[in-house]
Every structure is written in structure tokens, then in C-alpha cells.
Amino acid sequence: MLQLNVKNETSRLRAVILGTAESNGPTPEEHEAYDPKSLEHIKAGTYPKEEDMTKEIEALHNVFKKYGVEVYQPEIIENYNQIFSRDIGFVIDDVFIKANILPDRERELEAIQYVIDKMDPAKVVRPPQEVHIEGGDVILWDDHIFIGTYKGRDYKDYITARTNMEGVQFIKEMFPHKKVREFDLVKSRIEPRDNALHLDCCFQPVGKDKGVIYRGGFRDESDYMYLVDLFGHDNLFHIEREEMYHMTSNFFSIGQDIVVIEKNFGRLKTWLLDNGFTVEEVPYAEISKQEGLLRCSTLPLIRD
Structure with missing residues (x-):
């Protein structure tokens, strides 16, 4: 039986589900793109190749092996x-909360069913149909839960709006002892530089009391200020629009002082090293073309 335990983003990682790029399929057609960044690369003929993405995931897998993390991967769907x-x-x-994801992605849950079978069934929850919530929008910070959402009345018109207010309410009711706070994110169907697909695209905590943040990712200045007040301005590393586009805030913590980042994030690396972190670098620039990076391809199951 897997004894699930995740209370924050930075405690020592013991078990994780890592995505796979094997049998990833052909380059999608333009109308099949789920996000503006994928669309940009489909149009430009620079959409990532399976062999390159497989190498990138392998590099991350090797870092997990180095730190003794138990890694599960989905069963391969052709x-x-x-x-x-x-x-x-x-x-x-x-x-464990199953996400109500875009309907065509339901098979991805079936591919990790063998892991879900190792969990206590009483601890596996499927929200009601009207609840939309994805893991990239849910960030844990001990007694806080931060949730990215989109409050625009045109929510249903945005394939890039992944978590609704029903999703926020669902988490509030399930975890009444936590401080649940939602953040209204900037969305775009056409410009990836102005699209915070999930909360972890514009904010993520690191270490004990620090974070990486993109001010322009929040539709409401008060949401940004809430995090500045909570963490302290000097504890936050501010990234620029282009860095957000390259997913700089989408790193992944193996422990309070161990952070995995994409190897091109020089400014972030310097800041992390200056603050006493051990930095593991992996190539992930090809996967990033699908508007997802290290945090997006990992699902932590157990942290100390």
C-alpha cells in the first residue's frame, strides 16, 4: 500500500509518477493544439520530436535515481x-484527487491505474463532473493551498482555462482546515507569452520560505501582492515575460535544498546557488515547447 503524503512542494521526495514520451504520436494538427505554445511550434515546424523528448525525460529519471526516489511511469498508450x-x-x-481533465485525455488516467490500485481506495477521490481542476493549478504550502483559476465570464471559450471556481470550492470543502486561496490567471489562446496555463507557470515556492514569481501572470494585482506579503519581496525571485514563456518558474524540488531546473535557466541558477540550493540541471527545452516543464511532468506521491 502506498502511504501517500504531500503537504508542500519542497519536502524530501520519496515517490513520484514521471510522465513518458515513448510512443508520443505524430505532430498534432493545428486544430488539435491544447495551448498557444504548442500551436506556435506546430506552425513553425519546430514541434518537438519523440526521440529528443524521451532523452529529456530520461535525464530527469536519472536525477531521481541519484537521490533514491521511487519512480512510476504510465503504461504506454500507442x-x-x-x-x-x-x-x-x-x-x-x-x-489522491483525480482531475476532470479535457475529455480526450481520460486515457492518461487509465495508464496510471496500476499505481492508483496501490492506494487506499478510501483516499482516492473523483470530483463531480462540473469541477474542473488540474494539478498544475494546485500548489501546496503546508497549511496553505494556492489554486490558479480564471474568473472571466468567457471561461468556457478558453481551452487554456483549466481550473474553474467550482474546482476551488471543491478543495475548500474537502480541506476545511487549510487556507485555500485562488489566483485569477492571465489567459491567451494565441500568445504564449501572455498565457499562464497553470499557476506553476507564473509562481512556485522553493526551499523553506522563498519563491519564483512572474507578476504579469496575475489578472488581479491583489493576488500578486498577497504572495509578496506572505513570502516577503526579498524572498521572491522575479522573472520577466520571456522567462515565463520559457517556463522558468516550472522547476521541481526534490528536497528543501535540492532543485531541478532546465539547463538554460542561467539567471535562476545563479539566484538559487546564491541562496544555498543544490541545483541539478537537465535538458528540457524540447518538452517546454508544449507549454509544460519539470513540474508539469511529475506527480509527487510521497514526500517526507
Whole structure:
């Protein structure tokens, strides 16, 4: 039986579901793109190749091996994108919550059923149909739960709006002892530089009391200020629009002082090293072309 335990983003990682790029399928047609960044690369003929993405995931897998993390991967579905395991579910405390994802992605949950079977069935939850919530929008910070959402009246017109207010309410009711705070994110169907697909595209905590943030990712200045007040301005590393586009805030913590980043993030690396972190660098620039990075392709199950 898997004893699920995730209370924050930075405690020592013991078990994780890592996405796979094997049998990823052909380059999608333009109308099949789920996000503006994928669309940009489909149009430009620079959409990532399976062999390159497989190498990138292998590099991350090797870092997990180095730190003794138990790694599960989805069963392979032929010609199907299974990289972003964070979208399909997430753990809060000792509860696994299945995401109500875009309908065509339901098979991704079936591919990790063998892992779900190792969990206490009483601790596996499927929200009601009207609840939309994806793991990239859910960030845990001990007694806080931060949730990215989109409050625009045109929510249903945006394929890039992944978590609705019903999703926020669902988490509030399930975890009444936590401080649940939602953040209204900037969305765009056409310009990836102005699209915070999930909360982890514009904010993520690191270490004990620090974070990486993109001010322009929040539709409401008060949401940004809430995090500045909570963490302290000097504890936040501010990234620029182009850095947000390259997914700089989408790193992944193996421990409070161990952070995995994409190897091109020089400014972030310097800041992390200056603040006493151990930095593991992996190539992930090809996977990033699908508007997802290290946090998106990992689903932590157990942290100390």
C-alpha cells in the first residue's frame, strides 16, 4: 500500500509518477493544439520530436535515481502524449484527487491505474463532473493551498482555462482546515507569452520560505501582492515575460535544498546557488515547447 503524503512542494521526495514520451504520436494538427505554445511550434515546424523528448525525460529519471526516489511511469498508450502527469491528478496530504481533465485525455488516467490500485481506495477521490481542476493549478504550502483559476465570464471559450471556481470550492470543502486561496490567471489562446496555463507557470515556492514569481501572470494585482506579503519581496525571485514563456518558474524540488531546473535557466541558477540550493540541471527545452516543464511532468506521491 502506498502511504501517500504531500503537504508542500519542497519536502524530501520519496515517490513520484514521471510522465513518458515513448510512443508520443505524430505532430498534432493545428486544430488539435491544447495551448498557444504548442500551436506556435506546430506552425513553425519546430514541434518537438519523440526521440529528443524521451532523452529529456530520461535525464530527469536519472536525477531521481541519484537521490533514491521511487519512480512510476504510465503504461504506454500507442501514439499518445503522456508527458504531463501533473495534469491528471494530484496528492494533498494523504488523498489522491483525480482531475476532470479535457475529455480526450481520460486515457492518461487509465495508464496510471496500476499505481492508483496501490492506494487506499478510501483516499482516492473523483470530483463531480462540473469541477474542473488540474494539478498544475494546485500548489501546496503546508497549511496553505494556492489554486490558479480564471474568473472571466468567457471561461468556457478558453481551452487554456483549466481550473474553474467550482474546482476551488471543491478543495475548500474537502480541506476545511487549510487556507485555500485562488489566483485569477492571465489567459491567451494565441500568445504564449501572455498565457499562464497553470499557476506553476507564473509562481512556485522553493526551499523553506522563498519563491519564483512572474507578476504579469496575475489578472488581479491583489493576488500578486498577497504572495509578496506572505513570502516577503526579498524572498521572491522575479522573472520577466520571456522567462515565463520559457517556463522558468516550472522547476521541481526534490528536497528543501535540492532543485531541478532546465539547463538554460542561467539567471535562476545563479539566484538559487546564491541562496544555498543544490541545483541539478537537465535538458528540457524540447518538452517546454508544449507549454509544460519539470513540474508539469511529475506527480509527487510521497514526500517526507
